[in-house]
Amino acid sequence: MSADPVQRPNGQHHDGEPEAVIRVRDLRVAFGDKVIMDGLDLDVMRGEILGFVGGSGQGKSVLTRTILGLVRKSRGTIEVFGEDVDDLDLAAKRTLERRFGVMFQQGALFSALTVKQNIQVPMREYLKLSPALLDEMAMLKLEMVGLPHDAADKAPSELSGGMIKRAALARALSLDPEIVFLDEPTSGLDPIGAAEFDELIMTLKQTLGLTVFMVTHDLDSLYSACDRIAALADKRVIAVGPLSTMLASDHPWLKAYFGGERAKARLPASH
Numbered sequence: 001m002s003a004d005p006v007q008r009p010n011g012q013h014h015d016g017e018p019e020a021v022i023r024v025r026d027l028r029v030a031f032g033d034k035v036i037m038d039g040l041d042l043d044v045m046r047g048e049i050l051g052f053v054g055g056s057g058q059g060k061s062v063l064t065r066t067i068l069g070l071v072r073k074s075r076g077t078i079e080v081f082g083e084d085v086d087d088l089d090l091a092a093k094r095t096l097e098r099r100f101g102v103m104f105q106q107g108a109l110f111s112a113l114t115v116k117q118n119i120q121v122p123m124r125e126y127l128k129l130s131p132a133l134l135d136e137m138a139m140l141k142l143e144m145v146g147l148p149h150d151a152a153d154k155a156p157s158e159l160s161g162g163m164i165k166r167a168a169l170a171r172a173l174s175l176d177p178e179i180v181f182l183d184e185p186t187s188g189l190d191p192i193g194a195a196e197f198d199e200l201i202m203t204l205k206q207t208l209g210l211t212v213f214m215v216t217h218d219l220d221s222l223y224s225a226c227d228r229i230a231a232l233a234d235k236r237v238i239a240v241g242p243l244s245t246m247l248a249s250d251h252p253w254l255k256a257y258f259g260g261e262r263a264k265a266r267l268p269a270s271h
């Protein structure tokens with residue numbers, strides 16, 4: 001891979017232009033005859049929290065998995081950090097994987113491992129570290145996500161829903177990624193837990209300069225945590241921008257989603 005572009009915490013490239021860390025163009029993904037995405041374009045900018053919305057089964061998870069290289073595309077380009085992923089050899093792909101952190105729906109922790117061991121799974125795969133250093137790093141990640149030290153030796157089954165999410169986030173952060181993918185991170189949390197998790201994501205974005213790609217149905221997260229929102233419908237991204245762009249859209253799905261009583265009741269006073 002070529003040298004990284006100069007990183008700026010405010011998402012600016014060195015020439016002052018915002019930098020797209022993920023650039024998807026004309027993407028088509030199909031399973032047999034079933035076309036999931038066709039002609040999809042999307043940019044994810046460095047340092048932003050991008051909320052990704054769309055009706056159930058529209059392809060939000062498939063898009064995430066396609067960007068991560070887990071699903072084959074039948075057309076289009078995906079550039080990550082300025083490089084076309086099709087041009088990368090195996091070694092470069094592995095290097096790229098280390099710059100991603102992924103938190104799957106429901107946390108997806110290994111139930112037979114402790115929290116600490118879960119956090120150490122990616123470290124063991126990619127880094128050659130002594131057991132003492134592995135422990136030290138896992139404890140740092142625990143602190144980063146606001147979990148107490150005594151959570152380290154617990155099994156996932158001993159944790160509350162909110163703690164499981166935090167442990168899964170700690171694992172996603174284990175290799176100090178530049179981009180984290182979060183699949184419905186606040187689903188199943190009560191409103192207080194969800195708001196605390198959003199706060200945590202915003203703090204990590206500020207302190208680590210993280211870029212966050214967050215699939216979510218949570219209106220509060222969209223309103224309070226996301227810098228921009230991208231909406232998936234009709235097999236492509238139909239709108240992308242701040243909340244005001246979503247509210248101004250004439251697309252029937254967006255009108256129903258953001259114009260419904262539930263959405264309006266939660267809308268921040270400024271809109």
Ligand SMILES: Nc1ncnc2c1ncn2[C@@H]1O[C@H](COP(=O)(O)OP(=O)(O)OP(=O)(O)O)[C@@H](O)[C@H]1O
Binds near residue numbers: 031036055060063
């Ligand atoms: N491996 C696969 N083989 C065949 N079809 C698949 C595969 N993975 C996903 N699909 C189909 O692709 C479509 C999009 O699925 P996806 O999980 O991305 O939806 P989603 O937008 O994330 O939905 P939800 O909000 O309900 O999680 C669905 O119809 C699903 O059945």
